[in-house]
Amino acid sequence: MTPTPSATTDRNRRYVLAGIVAVLGIVTGAILLEVLGTILLALTVAYVLMPVQAWLVRRGLTEWTAAASATLVGFVSAVVVFSPIFVTLYVRIDQVIAIVEGLPREIPVAAFGMTYVIEVVEVQQLAVTVLRDIGFAFATQLPVIAIKFALFVILLFALLLKGDEAGRAAIAPVPRAYRDVVYALAKRARETLYAIYVLQLATSVATLFIGYGLFWALGYEMPFTLALIAAILQFVPIIGPSLLVVPIALYHVAAGELLAAVLVGVLGISLVAWLPDVAVRPRLARRSAGLPGSLYFVGFTGGLFTLGAIGIVVGPLIVAVFVEAVELLADEVNTESSFSDIVESTADEPPERDPVEGEVTAFEESGSSAADD
16 A cells, blocks of 8 residues: 555654654763763663552552652662762771771792792782772762762653653654564663662672671671672672672682681672572562673673763663664574574575576587587
């Protein structure tokens, strides 16, 4: 059926409006570059909390009240996540520096009957300098952080209240034949964000409580700070809190405290690094994207180094959406055939014959038969 001129005009009008929105979005992003990370964080958190807002609406709350309640959930979650970091970097930074300065400046290592002394004073001084710079920068940026946090809450509420309208406006220019692709990408994005926020956050909270109990029982100074570092490292895929446990164990080995090294190594790896993944992750993983750990690690590191802290979320999200797009393309092109089936079918096909080569061969054969006659 040939589309009518009015239908074509309406479709072209939607495409033009979509282009205008895209251009203005790029310009707006350039202007708001300093708060772009806050905006992206609010977008991703709102995307995860939209089912919560919809659930509250189904329970009888108004749209405004449900959006406010879901925003409160996001606000409390943000406070729970960032307040321990605030306490460590602003209130207890001097204690952290004192612990680093109290570490031995030389570490003797015995091997093959000989003792080697490793000088770590320069590393120690560098660590103290970095900690002081972080504490000073954090203190001077407190007003900016407060403004960004207020912006995050306002944006979160606005997105939750008008999320449906924004979603319809975003999908309107997409032809109906391709909206299933948009739905598949949106579903993968939501699953990935759920895995990053809900699953990783729950695992980190469990790591914080377990780590605090372990480090307190082993007699470490500032057990809460060590447990907080382990909880933050839980967001690092594959290696996680072992980045903290292994150096502590190696330090005890270098200091000749083998029993302490075995205790913190075995208990730290099994209870802090391994147990939260086993106890918490399987219970919440049914709604996650199931992104392989290697790809998650690539997205995490690439996003972190390229975009900074917000890249921890954006990096794995982009990788997951890209993987979904590749899978959609593979399903579209190869239908139900697997990669091995395609390779086998290609190997079984006879090689294509060059038409020019075939004509020359036929001519040579006819010439040869004529000569024989």
